[in-house]
Amino acid sequence: MGVAIDIILLLFLLSIAFAACVTRNLFSAAMLFGIFSLISATLFVVLDAVDVAMTEAAVGTGVSTILILITLASTGYRVSPRPAGRQVLALAVSVVLGATMVYGTLDMPSLGSPDAPVHTHPIAQYYTEVSPVEMGIPNMVTPLLASYRGYDTLGETAVVFTAGIGVLALIGRRRRKDPLPIVEEFREGGANRHRVLRVISKQLIPPILLYACYVQAHGDFGPGGGFQAGVIFASGLMLFMLLFGVEHARRIIRPVVLEKLIALGLLIYGGVGLVNILQGGAFLDYRTLAHDPQHGLHYGILTIELGVGITVAAVITTIIYSFASHLRDHVMQRTLRLRQGADAAQTSPESGA
C-alpha cells in the first residue's frame, strides 16, 4: 500500500514539475510550486521524516509563496519567448546536470536497504541506542541537532543571520528621508476594505502565534524546534501585514526592534556556549549548566532553540518587510507620477483656451 501511495505521489510531483517548467506564465508556475511543496511534504510524511516534513510545511505554505509573489508583483510575471538557440543551450545544460545527479545517486544504497551505511555505521547505533538514555529526550532529532551537532546548528543560525543582514544591506534600509505621502486610495487602513477577512484574521493570528510557541517548546517530545517555530511565528505576522498593510505592520513591530532581535538570537546561542566555557566545560557542552548533567542538557537545548527561533522569526519578518516596502514604494511612486500626469493633462487644455 505504501508503495502505491509513493508511486502516485511521485507521478503527481513529476507532472507538476514538468508543467511548471513549460508554462510561460510565472504566476501559474508559482501556484504549481505551491502544490509541489504540498506533495513533497506528504512524501516526507510517508517516508516518516516528520521533522523535515514540518519544515517543508512551515516554509512552503506561507513564507516562500509570499516572497515569490511579491517579487512577481514588482517585476511582472510574463516571460517573453527567448531565441531558440539559447533554449537549446539551456536544455543541454539542464540535461547534463540532471544526468550527473542521477549518476551520482547510482552509488547510493537503495532506500531502506539494511546494508546502508546509515544502518551499519557505529555512530548511528550510538545515536539511536545511547542518546535516549544519555539525554532523556524522546525525539531523537532534537538532541542530534542541538547538542551532538550543536556547532553545525550554530553555523546554520549564522547563515540565517547573514541572509537577514544581506537583505537589509541591499533593499532593507530606506534611503529616502521623507516617506512618500500616503495617497488616499492606497491607504491600507481604509476602514471598509477587506472587513470580513480582517475580522477572521484577527481571530486566526493568536492561535498561529500560540502554535508557534508550542512548536518551539515541544521540540523535545515531537517534531519541531526553533527553525519551524520561527517560520510559523513569522507567517502569523505576515498574515497581519497582508491585510493591514506593511506600513501599519511596521508601526506595530518596528524594524529597529527586529534588527536587534536578529542579533539577539545568535547572541543567545553563542552566549550559552560561553557560559559553558566559564563553567569549566567545552563550548556548547550543556552538561555544565546544572548539577544534574541531564537537566543541564535540557536547559541548554531549550535555550539555544529559543535563540534559533528568535533569529529565524526576526530574519523572515525583516526580509518580507523589505520586499513589501520596496513593492509599495514602487507602486506609490507610479501612482503619484500618473496623478501628476493626469493633473497636467486636465489643466493644460483649459489654460490654452
Add this chain to the structure above:
Amino acid sequence: MYAATALLLLLAMGMTLVRALRGPTVFDRILAVNMFGTSTVLMVSVVSFMHHVTDMTDIALIYALLSFTGTIAVLRFVEIDHERREMERAEQEREVLP
C-alpha cells in the same frame, strides 16, 4: 480501511491537480491550490494513523493554520496586479488622447 481512504484522497488530489494544470483562469488555479492544501491536511492525518505515529498530526495542524495565509497572499497579489493593469490602461488611454 485507512488504505481505501488514502486511495480516495489520492483520487481527489489527482482531480484537483488536473484543474491546477489546465486552468484556464487564475482563480481556477488558486482554488486548486487551496483544495490541494485541504487534501494534504487529510492525507497527512490518514498516513499518520496508518503509521501509528500521532506526531504527524502536528504537520496537518500547520497546514490547517497556514494555508489560509498563503491563499490571502495570492489573492492580494491578484488584487494589486489588477490595480496596476487598470492604471496602465488609464495611462495608455491618456497617451492616445492628445
